[in-house]
Amino acid sequence: MNNLRDNRLVKTFAGLRTAGKKALMPFLTAGYPDLETTAALLKDFEARGVRIVELGIPFSDPIADGPTIQASYTDALDGGVSSEKIFEMVRSYRSTSLTAGRSGDGSLALVAMVSYSIVFKHGVEPYLADAVDAGFDGIIIPDLPLEEASELEPLTSSAGLANVMLIAPTTPPERRLEIARHSHGFIYYISIAGITGERARLPEESIRAVAELRTHTDTPVCIGFGVSNAETVAHVCEVADGAIVGSAIIHRITDAKDAPRDELVKKVGEFVGELLKSII
Amino acid sequence: MSENEKAGYFGPYGGQFVPETLMSALAQLDREYHAAMADESFLAEFDRCLREIAGRPSEMYFARRLTENLGGAKVYLKREDMNHTGAHKINNTLGQALLTLRMGKKRVIAETGAGQHGVATATAAAVFGLECDVYMGTEDIRRQALNVFRMELLGARVVPVTTGQRTLKDACNEAMRDWMGSVEHTHYILGSVVGPAPFPEMVREFQCCIGRESREQMLQIEGRLPDTIVACIGGGSNAAGIFVPMINDDVEMIGVEAGGRSMGLGDHAASLVAGEPGVLHGARSYVLQDSDGQTAEVHSVSAGLDYPGVGPEHAYWKDTGRVGYTTCSDDDALDAVVALSRAEGIIPALESAHAVAEAMKIAPKMKPEQILLINLSGRGDKDCNEIADILKRRKK
Ligand SMILES: Cc1ncc(COP(=O)(O)O)c(C=O)c1O
Numbered sequence: 001m002n003n004l005r006d007n008r009l010v011k012t013f014a015g016l017r018t019a020g021k022k023a024l025m026p027f028l029t030a031g032y033p034d035l036e037t038t039a040a041l042l043k044d045f046e047a048r049g050v051r052i053v054e055l056g057i058p059f060s061d062p063i064a065d066g067p068t069i070q071a072s073y074t075d076a077l078d079g080g081v082s083s084e085k086i087f088e089m090v091r092s093y094r095s096t097s098l099t100a101g102r103s104g105d106g107s108l109a110l111v112a113m114v115s116y117s118i119v120f121k122h123g124v125e126p127y128l129a130d131a132v133d134a135g136f137d138g139i140i141i142p143d144l145p146l147e148e149a150s151e152l153e154p155l156t157s158s159a160g161l162a163n164v165m166l167i168a169p170t171t172p173p174e175r176r177l178e179i180a181r182h183s184h185g186f187i188y189y190i191s192i193a194g195i196t197g198e199r200a201r202l203p204e205e206s207i208r209a210v211a212e213l214r215t216h217t218d219t220p221v222c223i224g225f226g227v228s229n230a231e232t233v234a235h236v237c238e239v240a241d242g243a244i245v246g247s248a249i250i251h252r253i254t255d256a257k258d259a260p261r262d263e264l265v266k267k268v269g270e271f272v273g274e275l276l277k278s279i280i
Numbered sequence: 281m282s283e284n285e286k287a288g289y290f291g292p293y294g295g296q297f298v299p300e301t302l303m304s305a306l307a308q309l310d311r312e313y314h315a316a317m318a319d320e321s322f323l324a325e326f327d328r329c330l331r332e333i334a335g336r337p338s339e340m341y342f343a344r345r346l347t348e349n350l351g352g353a354k355v356y357l358k359r360e361d362m363n364h365t366g367a368h369k370i371n372n373t374l375g376q377a378l379l380t381l382r383m384g385k386k387r388v389i390a391e392t393g394a395g396q397h398g399v400a401t402a403t404a405a406a407v408f409g410l411e412c413d414v415y416m417g418t419e420d421i422r423r424q425a426l427n428v429f430r431m432e433l434l435g436a437r438v439v440p441v442t443t444g445q446r447t448l449k450d451a452c453n454e455a456m457r458d459w460m461g462s463v464e465h466t467h468y469i470l471g472s473v474v475g476p477a478p479f480p481e482m483v484r485e486f487q488c489c490i491g492r493e494s495r496e497q498m499l500q501i502e503g504r505l506p507d508t509i510v511a512c513i514g515g516g517s518n519a520a521g522i523f524v525p526m527i528n529d530d531v532e533m534i535g536v537e538a539g540g541r542s543m544g545l546g547d548h549a550a551s552l553v554a555g556e557p558g559v560l561h562g563a564r565s566y567v568l569q570d571s572d573g574q575t576a577e578v579h580s581v582s583a584g585l586d587y588p589g590v591g592p593e594h595a596y597w598k599d600t601g602r603v604g605y606t607t608c609s610d611d612d613a614l615d616a617v618v619a620l621s622r623a624e625g626i627i628p629a630l631e632s633a634h635a636v637a638e639a640m641k642i643a644p645k646m647k648p649e650q651i652l653l654i655n656l657s658g659r660g661d662k663d664c665n666e667i668a669d670i671l672k673r674r675k676k
Binding site: 059060061062063064065066070074077082083084115116117118119120121122142143144145146147148165166167168169170171172175179190192193194195 | 295296297298299300301302303304305443444449453456457460461463464557558559560561562564567569571572573574575
């Protein structure tokens with residue numbers, strides 16, 4: 001059943017582990033402020049040494065997101081972004097790897113963060129097939145908990161897509177292990193009981209919980225929600241395989257939204273560059 | 281029906297499509313709810329609250345003049361508008377407030393559209409000494425100003441929601457986001473038979489007092505059950521509450537959704553009549569959305585029906601054909617407000633007026649010995665400003 005041996009996300013983490021390295025995983029709202037900028041940011045991040053990016057598929061009603069990401073979703077949807085257009089952008093990003101041999105060459109591992117409302121509407125199998133075909137390597141469906149995911153898991157694996165599952169601070173111990181067993185690519189540990197947004201400090205219980213979790217699983221564990229600066233990235237990566245940074249990046253995109261694209265990409269890229277330094 | 285055996289599902293509808301963060305709270309709620317329903321002392325206490333606080337049982341009223349005017353079936357009204365706080369919503373909030381105490385939680389949150397569920401939650405919170413925050417879209421704060429004042433007078437905080445269309449769906453999003461961060465000490469009192477399991481079943485059970493009383497009252501007054509029951513559908517709680525105790529009887533059931541301005545997407549809130557299967561707010565049901573899965577805009581003159589989803593059990597009843605679903609336009613609902621006010625001296629809520637309008641359509645086609653029961657889910661005091669504005673505009 002496991003068709004994930006050649007999965008780019010799985011291989012990227014394996015490579016990082018062998019090299020004793022950690023992953024900085026920037027989150028981008030696909031199509032915010034527009035898809036061309038998202039594509040430019042992917043290339044910039046890649047050139048700076050990022051290996052994995054999470055792409056949020058905008059949704060009208062994101063329950064797990066705070067004001068920063070919500071607003072970026074609303075803005076992207078107002079601009080006419082849809083799953084289909086995002087897939088097209090990813091496909092064209094991938095195709096650059098055929099023409100260029102340097103870094104920034106379209107070989108990032110890409111993970112889609114998408115509401116089950118969207119996946120269900122398109123039909124689960126067609127959606128997964130389209131995502132893989134476009135060039136996605138993993139999928140996170142934050143509103144599809146263990147109980148509802150049993151049908152999805154074999155479909156993602158046979159499509160060659162890593163189904164990344166989430167563990168929350170409120171998840172009981174045994175259930176954590178159960179989720180860990182069903183998560184592919186990596187395990188997404190949510191650092192705080194709450195919604196996305198920048199936090200000055202992360203709860204130490206979460207850091208301890210991830211350390212504990214890593215003794216039970218070989219699947220990489222990454223921490224997201226609230227990770228917002230070089231210090232928190234470094235702190236998180238003392239125990240985790242990687243850190244996911246979302247709102248802190250989106251808010252910098254928002255700040256530079258009215259600037260020319262090059263300038264926005266440079267500003268946001270420099271911030272990501274700083275974060276990268278903290279894990280090397 | 282093997283799928284029906286899956287807990288939290290009604291056929292293929294229902295489920296728990298929520299972030300992992302909420303799953304342990306839903307598991308706790310599910311445990312406590314089922315334990316409570318098997319606990320005689322909980323049921324006795326709930327019953328006492330329904331009597332002493334809500335003022336139950338509500339009357340079964342024969343609408344003599346309306347019946348004469350329509351010239352067909354005998355029309356009865358189940359007077360949920362006579363409940364304390366003015367609607368059926370209090371039945372559910374009392375039940376969930378008792379569960380909140382049972383779970384040892386000290387704070388409740390709620391979403392509200394018409395403000396009736398907000399007022400009912402604020403009332404239950406006052407009765408039991410719970411902290412209470414109610415999320416409400418700013419468009420609804422505008423159209424339901426009286427209820428905003430009532431909630432605040434009752435000691436609740438009304439939190440304005442400015443995202444999306446600033447109505448019920450957006451208030452529901454915001455309440456869920458609050459719950460994501462407060463779940464360990466806060467209970468979310470959802471106001472209808474929507475959301476992730478166990479909410480749809482639990483809210484239905486707390487509302488079933490409506491149908492159980494109606495059944496008894498009908499048998500007592502007429503010696504038989506009604507031929508047809510009509511109820512309006514927002515999320516579907518007043519309808520489920522009156523339907524379920526007679527669902528296995530030979531009684532025709534009709535749910536009336538908001539037909540709004542027109543049947544074009546964005547102009548109405550008829551999820552069952554015009555929507556398709558989808559996922560919203562934690563459950564699979566009928567949803568109004570676009571082809572990409574984004575929730576569509578909705579409209580209704582009535583804030584309590586202005587919602588792009590519907591309870592999963594209604595989706596199941598639609599597919600099985602057990603309940604018929606139809607729509608009523610904004611205009612017809614307003615006409616029904618006027619008609620019922622003049623015929624019976626009862627000003628219905630705009631939500632309930634949707635059911636009255638449908639009854640006015642079908643009663644004349646029924647025989648005089650037939651019985652048509654309307655669930656009059658709430659009273660119209662809260663809507664008077666809005667109705668006055670619209671009637672003024674109409675005159676011009
Ligand atoms: C009087 C009244 N009736 C009906 C509704 C719709 O809700 P439901 O369909 O859950 O009964 C509302 C909601 O606010 C209401 O206030």
